[in-house]
Amino acid sequence: MEYVTSDNMRGIARSAIEEFFKHSGDPAFIPMAMGNPDPEALPEALLSELMGKVAREDMGKALSYSVGPGYTPLRDALKDRLAVQNCFEHERDELMIFSGSLQVADIACRVLCNRGDTVICEEPSFVGCVNSFRSNGAKIVGVPIEEDGVIIDRLEQALKENPNARLIYLIPNFQNPTGYTMSEEKRKAAYALAKKYGVPIFEDDPYGDLRFSGNPVPAIKTMDSDGLVIYARSFSKILAAGIRAAYASFPKELFEAMYLAKQCADIHASMLAQLLCYRFVTERDMTQHLAGMKDVYRRKAARALAELDKLPKDKISYSKPEGGLFIWLTLRENQDGGDFALRLVREKKAAVVPGSAFTANYQPSPSFRITFSALSEEQITRGIEAIGQLL
Numbered sequence: 469m470e471y472v473t474s475d476n477m478r479g480i481a482r483s484a485i486e487e488f489f490k491h492s493g494d495p496a497f498i499p500m501a502m503g504n505p506d507p508e509a510l511p512e513a514l515l516s517e518l519m520g521k522v523a524r525e526d527m528g529k530a531l532s533y534s535v536g537p538g539y540t541p542l543r544d545a546l547k548d549r550l551a552v553q554n555c556f557e558h559e560r561d562e563l564m565i566f567s568g569s570l571q572v573a574d575i576a577c578r579v580l581c582n583r584g585d586t587v588i589c590e591e592p593s594f595v596g597c598v599n600s601f602r603s604n605g606a607k608i609v610g611v612p613i614e615e616d617g618v619i620i621d622r623l624e625q626a627l628k629e630n631p632n633a634r635l636i637y638l639i640p641n642f643q644n645p646t647g648y649t650m651s652e653e654k655r656k657a658a659y660a661l662a663k664k665y666g667v668p669i670f671e672d673d674p675y676g677d678l679r680f681s682g683n684p685v686p687a688i689k690t691m692d693s694d695g696l697v698i699y700a701r702s703f704s705k706i707l708a709a710g711i712r713a714a715y716a717s718f719p720k721e722l723f724e725a726m727y728l729a730k731q732c733a734d735i736h737a738s739m740l741a742q743l744l745c746y747r748f749v750t751e752r753d754m755t756q757h758l759a760g761m762k763d764v765y766r767r768k769a770a771r772a773l774a775e776l777d778k779l780p781k782d783k784i785s786y787s788k789p790e791g792g793l794f795i796w797l798t799l800r801e802n803q804d805g806g807d808f809a810l811r812l813v814r815e816k817k818a819a820v821v822p823g824s825a826f827t828a829n830y831q832p833s834p835s836f837r838i839t840f841s842a843l844s845e846e847q848i849t850r851g852i853e854a855i856g857q858l859l
Contacts, residue, residue, distance in 0.1 A: 475605070476583075476602075476603050476604065476605050496817050497817045497818075497819070498816075498817060498818040498819065498843070498847050498850055498851040498854065499819050499842070499843070500818060500819055500820050500838040500839055500840075500843065500851045501819040501820055501821045501837075501838075501839065502839060502842060503644065503793055503794065503839050503841070504709065504839070504841065504842040505704070505705050505706075505708075505709060505761075505793070505841055505842065506761075506764050506765070506768070506841045506842050507842065508764055509760065509761040509764040509765070509841075510707070510708055511707070511757065514748070514752065514757075515707070515708060515744065518744050518747045518748060518751075519744065521747060522740065522743045522744060522747070526743050529739055529743060530739050530740040530743050531739070531740075532739060533735065533736065533739075534736045534737075534739045534742070535736065536564075536727050536730050536731045536735060536736050537562075537563075537564045537565065537723075537727055537730075537736075538563075538564055538565025538566075538715070538736065538737060538742060539565065539739065539742040539743065539746060541746055541750075542565060542742050542743075542745055542746040542749065543563050543564070543565060543715075545746065545749045545750055546563055546565075546715050546749065547561075547563050547717075549749065549754075550563070550699075550701075550717050553687070553690070554686070554687075554689075554690040555687050555689040555690060555699055555717055556717045560695060560719060560720060561717050561718065561719060561720060562717070562718060562719070562720045562722075562723040562726075563715055563716065563717050563718075564715065564716055564718075564723075564726060564727070564730065565713065565714070565715050565736075565737045565742055566700075566713075566714045566715065566716060566730070566737055567712050567713070567714070567733075567734055567737045567738065568702065568704065568712045568713070568714050569672060569674050569700045569701070569702040569704070569714040569716075570596050570597060570600060571714070571730075571733065571734075572670075572672075572698070572700040572714055572716045573596075573597040573600050573601070573637070573670060573672070573700070574600045574603075574604065574733070575726055575729045575730055575733060576635065576670055576698050576716075576718075576726070577600065577601045577604045577606055577635065578604055578729045579722065579725045579726055579729050580634045580635050580668065581601070581604060581605070581606045581634045581635060582605070582634075583604075583605030583606075584605060584606075584607060584632070585605075585606055585607065585632050585633070585634045586606065586607045586608075586609050586630040586632050586633040586634065587601040587606045587607070587608055587609070587633070587634065587635045587636075587637055588609050588610075588611060588623070588626050588627065588630065588633050588635070588636045588637065588667075589601075589608060589609070589610055589611070589636075589637045589828060590610070590611060590612075590613045590617075590618050590637070590638060590639065590643065591610025591611055591612050591613065591826075591827055591828050592610075592613075592645050592646065592796075592823060592826030592827055592833070592835070593610070593637065593639065593643075593644075593645075593826055593828075594639060594644045594645070594672070594826070595825050595826055597637060597672065598637075598826075598828065601635075601637070606634075606635075607630075608828040608829065609626050609629075609630055609633070609828060610827060610828030610829075611623045611626050613643070613646065613648060614648070615648050615787070616648070616649070616650065616651040616653075616654060617640065617643075617648060617649070617650025617651055617654040617655070617658075618638065618650065618654065618658060620654055620657045620658065620661070623636070623658060623661055624661050627661060627664075627665045627667060633665070633667050634667065634668075635667065635668055635669075635670055636658070636661075636662055636667055636668070636669045636670065637669075637670045637672065638650070638658065638669060638670070638671055638672065638688070639672045639673070639675075640655060640671065640673070640685070640687070640688060641673055641675050641676040641679070641685070641687075641791065641792065642675040642676075642678065642679070642789050642790065642791040642792025642793070642794070643792075643794075644674075644675070644792070644793075644794055644837075645794050645796055645821065645823070645826045645837035646787050646794065646796040646837075647787040647788075647789030647792055647794045647795055647796055648787060648789075648796075649682070649685060649789075649790055649791070650685070651685065652685050652686060655685065655686070655687075655688045655691065656691060658688065659688050659691045659692070659696070659697075662696050662697075663694055663696060667696075668696050668697065668698060669688055669696055669697045669698070670698045670700070671687060671688045671689055671697055671698065671699045671700065672700050673687060673699065673700060673701050674700070674701065674702040674704060674705050674714075675705060675791060675792035675793065676701070676791075677701075677705070677706050677758050677761075678705060678706070678758075678761060678762060678765055678791045678792055678793070679762065679790060679791035680762040680763075680765050680766035680769065680790065680791050681766065681790045681791070682790035682791075687699065689717065695719035695721060696719075697718070697719075698716055698717075698718040698722070699716060699717045699718065700714060700715070700716040701714065701715055701716075702714040702715075703741075703745050703748075705793070706757075706758065706761065707744075707745065707748055711738075711741045711744060711745070712737075712738065712741060713737060713738070713741040713742060713744075713745050762791075765791070765792075765793070765840075765841060767845075768840045768841065768843070768845065768848060769789065769795075769840055771840070771845045771848050771849070772795060772838070772840040772848050772852065773786075773788060773795075775848060775849055775852035775853070776795070776797075776852055778852075778856065779852070779855065779856050779859060780856075780859060782800060783799065783800050783859045784797055784798065784799055784800060784855075784859060785797070785798050785800070786798070793839050793840070793841040794837055794838070794839055795837070795838050795839075795840065796823075796835055796836075796837055797820075797835060797836055797837075797838060797855070798823075798834055798835040799834045799835070800834075802834050803834050804832055804833075804834065805822045805823045805824065805832075805833050805834050805835045805836040806822035806823075806824050806832065806833070806836075808822075808836065808858065809821065809822040809836050810822075811858060812854060812855065812858055815858065816854035816855075816857065816858060817854075818850075818851045818854040818855070820836045820837060820838050820855075821836060821837045822835075822836050823835030823836050823837070838851070838852075838855075
């Protein structure tokens with residue numbers, strides 16, 4: 469039988485990262501493409517201990533259905549945690565548990581966008597969410613960013629030119645793929661535009677807990693006096709990516725629609741994952757745990773930046789993140805980052821992600837992303853030396 473796929477799936481490309489998987493069995497291969505947390509920073513012993521407790525005390529719950537919004541004790545604990553950070557208001561907001569933060573984006577788009585409506589994204593932006601929006605039939609409009617975040621006048625231009633815009637997607641902290649952090653001034657300006665044009669903001673914050681230098685910047689959600697922000701956080705980068713657990717704080721007016729859309733997707737997030745996260749949040753010192761993770765990433769980022777400082781400045785520039793997992797490199801003279809990435813993996817056995825993968829419509833880009841988080845310091849050095857050799 470010949471199958472014809474839906475219109476929603478047209479224009480969605482396979483992840484650029486998959487091109488590099490076929491080399492992953494080679495011990496000489498340097499995987500700078502994957503955005504994995506560092507195995508050294510992930511608490512395997514802690515997870516083993518918590519799994520044991522769940523098995524002994526909560527196995528019945530772990531193997532059963534749950535309520536769609538999520539395990540109530542976990543939701544309550546996360547509400548309290550976000551309230552302390554001014555990212556949850558008990559009288560105004562609700563909170564749900566999701567199967568990863570990508571699912572939050574998918575469901576928010578389903579709830580807010582009809583086919584043909586516009587989602588405005590930073591450009592470059594996280595390819596997973598952009599593809600999710602596209603698969604829901606949304607039109608993607610990219611707005612360029614700079615080191616202190618999205619260019620505000622270009623964001624307003626996009627809002628003016630797209631009166632059917634239904635969502636603004638932003639990653640203010642240590643943005644994927646650039647590593648940039650949006651300034652407080654621009655966060656306030658973006659929120660003011662969302663209010664002016666009546667378009668909600670999806671604030672994606674999976675890396676906010678991983679600041680290893682500089683000063684914290686308030687989340688856009690802390691400014692949300694008008695019920696305009698859907699604020700998503702994840703356990704993937706601070707506990708384990710394979711658990712697939714995230715949560716979102718959003719205005720109560722959206723709760724019923726988000727709940728129904730979640731039920732249509734998977735009924736509820738994994739109860740095993742939720743019980744692990746609950747014990748992690750309530751039985752462990754989160755500050756101490758995160759401090760250990762930040763120490764690891766601070767050291768690795770410093771190593772990567774020191775190696776990048778050795779590259780010829782007339783041939784390449786790069787971001788200097790204050791947290792997160794990523795560094796964004798841009799070739800001088802507007803060279804093709806995709807061609808560079810392909811030659812790098814073929815000739816030097818080192819994988820990066822070409823910048824075109826993060827654009828709204830797969831446009832050519834002179835940039836590419838590297839990840840330092842899951843590499844050893846020796847791999848970081850070898851990988852950046854490979855970049856220098858190809859330059």
